[in-house]
Amino acid sequence: MKISKNTVRHVAALARLEFKEDELEKFTEQLANILEHVEELNELDTSGVEPTFHVLDVSTSFREDVVKPWLSSDEALENAPQRDEGFFAVPKVIED
Amino acid sequence: MKLPFLKIREVSELIKKKEVSPVELTQAILERIEEVDRRLNSFITVLPDRAINCAKEAEKNILYGNYLGTLHGVPIGLKDIFCMKGVRTTCGSKILDNFISPYDATVTQKLKNAGAVIVGKNNMDEFAMGSSTENSYYGPARNPWDLERVPGGSSGGSAASVAASLCFASMGTDTGGSIRQPAALCGVVGLKPTYGRVSRFGMIAFASSLDQGGPITKTVEDTALMLDVIAGKDSRDSTSVDSAVPDYSNCLREGIKGIKIGVPKEYFIKGIDNEVEEAVKRAITMVEDLGCTVEEISLPHTKHAVSAYYLLAPSEASSNLARYDGVKYGFRVSDSDNLMEMYFKTRAAGFGREVKRRIMIGTYALSSGYYDAYYLKAQRVRTLIKDDFDEAFKKVDVIMTPTSPEPAFKIGEKTDDPLKMYLSDIFTIPCNLAGLPGISIPCGFTSGGLPIGLQILGKPFDEETLLRVAYYYEQHTEWKDKRPSI
Numbered sequence: 081m082k083i084s085k086n087t088v089r090h091v092a093a094l095a096r097l098e099f100k101e102d103e104l105e106k107f108t109e110q111l112a113n114i115l116e117h118v119e120e121l122n123e124l125d126t127s128g129v130e131p132t133f134h135v136l137d138v139s140t141s142f143r144e145d146v147v148k149p150w151l152s153s154d155e156a157l158e159n160a161p162q163r164d165e166g167f168f169a170v171p172k173v174i175e176d
Numbered sequence: 177m178k179l180p181f182l183k184i185r186e187v188s189e190l191i192k193k194k195e196v197s198p199v200e201l202t203q204a205i206l207e208r209i210e211e212v213d214r215r216l217n218s219f220i221t222v223l224p225d226r227a228i229n230c231a232k233e234a235e236k237n238i239l240y241g242n243y244l245g246t247l248h249g250v251p252i253g254l255k256d257i258f259c260m261k262g263v264r265t266t267c268g269s270k271i272l273d274n275f276i277s278p279y280d281a282t283v284t285q286k287l288k289n290a291g292a293v294i295v296g297k298n299n300m301d302e303f304a305m306g307s308s309t310e311n312s313y314y315g316p317a318r319n320p321w322d323l324e325r326v327p328g329g330s331s332g333g334s335a336a337s338v339a340a341s342l343c344f345a346s347m348g349t350d351t352g353g354s355i356r357q358p359a360a361l362c363g364v365v366g367l368k369p370t371y372g373r374v375s376r377f378g379m380i381a382f383a384s385s386l387d388q389g390g391p392i393t394k395t396v397e398d399t400a401l402m403l404d405v406i407a408g409k410d411s412r413d414s415t416s417v418d419s420a421v422p423d424y425s426n427c428l429r430e431g432i433k434g435i436k437i438g439v440p441k442e443y444f445i446k447g448i449d450n451e452v453e454e455a456v457k458r459a460i461t462m463v464e465d466l467g468c469t470v471e472e473i474s475l476p477h478t479k480h481a482v483s484a485y486y487l488l489a490p491s492e493a494s495s496n497l498a499r500y501d502g503v504k505y506g507f508r509v510s511d512s513d514n515l516m517e518m519y520f521k522t523r524a525a526g527f528g529r530e531v532k533r534r535i536m537i538g539t540y541a542l543s544s545g546y547y548d549a550y551y552l553k554a555q556r557v558r559t560l561i562k563d564d565f566d567e568a569f570k571k572v573d574v575i576m577t578p579t580s581p582e583p584a585f586k587i588g589e590k591t592d593d594p595l596k597m598y599l600s601d602i603f604t605i606p607c608n609l610a611g612l613p614g615i616s617i618p619c620g621f622t623s624g625g626l627p628i629g630l631q632i633l634g635k636p637f638d639e640e641t642l643l644r645v646a647y648y649y650e651q652h653t654e655w656k657d658k659r660p661s662i
Contacts, residue, residue: 083527083540086356087540088536090590091536091539091540091543092536093537094543095523095536095537095539096498096501096516096519096520096523097523097524097527097532097535098520098521098524099518099524099534099540102430107532107533110397110535110594111526111536111540112536112596112607114533114537114594114595114596114598115540117482117483117486117595118483118486118487118554120480120483120555121480121483121484121487121554122553124477124557125557126290126479126553126560128385128555128558129192129420129556130556130559131552131555131556131559132555132556132558132559132562132609133376133385133414133555134370134385134539135371135372135385135609135610135611136415136417136564136611137638138372138415139407141414142413143411149284151278151279155278156278156504158278159274159275159276159278159505159506160503161395161503161505161506161507161508162508165454167479168503169521170503170515170518171512171513171514171518172513172514172515173514173515174514174515174516
């Protein structure tokens, strides 16, 4: 299945990844090969087959809505590349 | 026999009887790591000070009669995917190179509570994506049986360090075979428990419906000893199951008379290495001679497992890896003009090629217009694969197959072609898709001296039968006493 470079660029944008032109070439080719391989699943008739989203027969597990102790604000901020008081600091957000 | 070359059971007896101090043992292990690991690269981080302090605690407690159990004072490793409080946890990636985990994974906590001495964090394929440990930001780990070859992956560092006696056990993770395949390639025992048997809390997520943590050890008994400690429901992992934890190490010696073994014809196809096939067939014949019945079964959808997996796992990964954005922790590219630019540049610089490839496949498969054709289709195929096993397990108790189609390959041999690498997992993947427990144990060597692994698959939550069969076979062979000359 041929996948166009533009499609790959679009998917990269969705995934917040960027590639240089020569990387994009190589990736497009590799992705095309992999997708071609997995196309074989279309040989299978899966009409009427339920998808398995979860192997176990469990339903949503609940707990009481009670606060349990966990990381303090400081502990949570310890690895911040940049912090500002009790906040993670990031570069400005630009609206398109 | 030098201390590091012993098994957990043996060294544990010595500690319990106070004939060996945990400090002496840990020092011997650290010395061996210092001497050997520069050639293996099986550890990303070694923790000498922490380990010695922990060993001293253990020694004091044991001397005062406060003995916690079999793992007390025993040096072990953790794949660098398990969070450990105050310790660098990288997941084999540049994007987490400087991440110091603020908390312990449940598995880490359980092993600490059992008194184990954690000596280091093992090398791995980045974000557990790979079958050779060549995708690590920290360089490949090497196979102790042949340093020019891979130890397998993604838990290659764990398997290599256990095989080389740099620790008595290591916790690995398995999403498509990442415990079992390296165990096979390194000649050690690797168990992927039933999905939901072991908590995933604090175990960095790759594909949440497939990931499972499990032990890599030198013997089946050692695996049972580890499983005794790590198994169990955890309220912090809602996918962990509230099923009673049997006494795994005490069920090993019940023998295997009458156990029915299924041998799926779809796993003995053209393209498997001849010596691997022969060794596995010899093992199956032996088990039959020992009192089991062996019958051929069919798992007709086996050949579709790799395709289903390489749609499902990357899809889940694309979602799980969205959190690595340079905001809260880890690597962030500097000098970005705005937030969006920071996301793009950080992720482009922080992730390796294979990780990007899988994020891309997953994003594509889940995107609007493609979701039904790819992701949903793969989930339906997953049902067919699971149903194959359910059918088979009506007739047999366990299933035996080769673990890997070939022994350890050379470093660099498969890095050019991602698809070639993906096919290393053909025998291990179906088990993850179905959520079953699976173990790889040594069953021989190639004429070139490379280990060969036998895979045994079991019914959900029936690790007992799996371990019993594995133990019985192991005790009737000499593979467990072989070790690399490194």
